[in-house]
Amino acid sequence: MRLNTLEKLYQTMRDRAPEITLEESLRLAALKPIQKMLELSAK
Numbered sequence: 001m002r003l004n005t006l007e008k009l010y011q012t013m014r015d016r017a018p019e020i021t022l023e024e025s026l027r028l029a030a031l032k033p034i035q036k037m038l039e040l041s042a043k
Contacts, residue, residue, distance in 0.1 A: 012018075022030075
């Protein structure tokens with residue numbers, strides 16, 4: 001985390017790079033635990 005700076009974050013958001021592409025099946029499989037974590041944190 002120490003290598004992340006506000007400037008690097010700004011450039012990433014501005015340029016939308018690097019772009020990460022995933023297969024749809026992998027994306028959907030990863031979405032399930034993320035949704036579960038968000039549900040638990042909302043309680």
